[in-house]
């Protein structure tokens with residue numbers, strides 16, 4: 001992801017493939033502490049995203065992310081659709097009409113995405129949600145400003161650790177919170193998917 005609109009679109013297609021690959025894993029994680037739809041929701045949503053990208057590639061990185069956002073918001077139910085939709089929408093807004101992205105832009109987009117998730121879902125660190133992956137990712141990104149690849153690699157590594165940190169936690173937001181103490185001992189599906197998305201973006205950036 002060097003990072004033109006075309007690079008970002010290619011990275012989003014790679015994300016869709018990763019989500020499809022991990023569909024069953026995400027379903028199983030959500031079955032343990034939720035209703036089992038997380039993998040299905042995301043896979044369907046990114047399927048629609050790819051179909052839209054097949055029609056035409058938007059002409060700025062922000063427009064690509066906005067297409068992702070509007071598609072996830074309109075096509076994906078559950079908590080994660082609107083949350084990821086808001087994340088991509090805020091990221092798009094942060095990018096403005098930039099034709100190409102550098103480390104500062106990508107970091108600003110990540111920060112805006114986190115702001116969107118928090119504004120919408122009101123989760124704090126430690127509530128056992130995707131914020132436990134995205135929050136540490138934003139902090140790590142800020143300290144890795146050499147290149148887009150280094151920003152996303154740092155973000156993805158921090159997100160993976162953050163996702164793992166949700167295992168012992170008791171959920172305080174979303175469906176898993178209905179389980180109370182019984183939600184402890186399981187990886188949060190949304191934190192896991194956030195970690196997968198960021199690792200995929202990082203792999204795309206490293207490959208270009």
Ligand code: ADP
Pocket residue numbers: 030034035036037038041077078079080081083117120121122123128129130131173174175176188189190191
């Ligand atoms: P639903 O819970 O409606 O079935 P999904 O299964 O698609 O939606 O997504 C569940 C994930 O959404 C959780 O694992 C958690 O990471 C995330 N989530 C739920 N509520 C919130 C919230 N208020 N803030 C941030 N993330 C949340």
Ligand code: MG
Pocket residue numbers: 030034035036037038078175
């Ligand atoms: Mg669910």
